[in-house]
Amino acid sequence: MIGQFILRIVIWFLLTANLSITNIIIGVSISLLMPYYRSEAIQFKDVIYGIKKIIVAVPQAYIEAIEMICQPHKHEEVIMEKAKNRRSAALVFLDIFLITFTPKTVVLRHQEDDWYVVHHVVRRIQRRRNS
Structure with a gap:
């Protein structure tokens, strides 16, 4: 509490x-x-994983902000990102917070089947190859 x-x-x-x-x-x-809410048992490895993601996200947010100032990003794309299976509500919140923390991305929706719908701002539309 x-x-x-x-x-x-x-x-x-x-x-x-x-x-x-x-x-x-x-x-x-x-x-x-x-x-x-009653929190589920969170494993120590998940806490370490979250701390690592936070350490990476802060400089990434500054880099992306500078990129957007220097080179305007005028295109958008919506993609699906896979989350780790069976995550507690706290770790889902952390994932969504960290994705949204960076200036180029925002989570639009979290789906029950462990997918995030993410909106990206990009400099140009990247064409994906079908493999």
């Missing part, structure tokens, strides 16, 4: 970028009023 509260309040501060007393009160209120 405490972990969920900390996660919610951190996300609130990241989204609002405001540490005023009023915003802190609103964030704490929302975090406490939201329903808590």
Whole structure:
């Protein structure tokens, strides 16, 4: 329960970028009023995997932002990305957050069969070969 509260309040501060007393009160209120879920057992290897993805995502987000400033990306594509099977709700959230964290991508939908529908912004449309 405490972990969920900390996660919610951190996300609130990241989204609002405001540490005023009023915003802190609103964030704490929302975090406490939201329903808590019972978390499934998360394996240690999944936590390490998540930390590695976070370490990679931060510099990738800066690189993509600079690319988009220097070379405008005018084309879009929607693709399906496969998620690992049988993931807990927390790890699905982490996947979606990390995909959406980078400036060129956003998750449109998570399907029950462990697929993410992802919107990409690209410099040019890449043609795929049928193999």
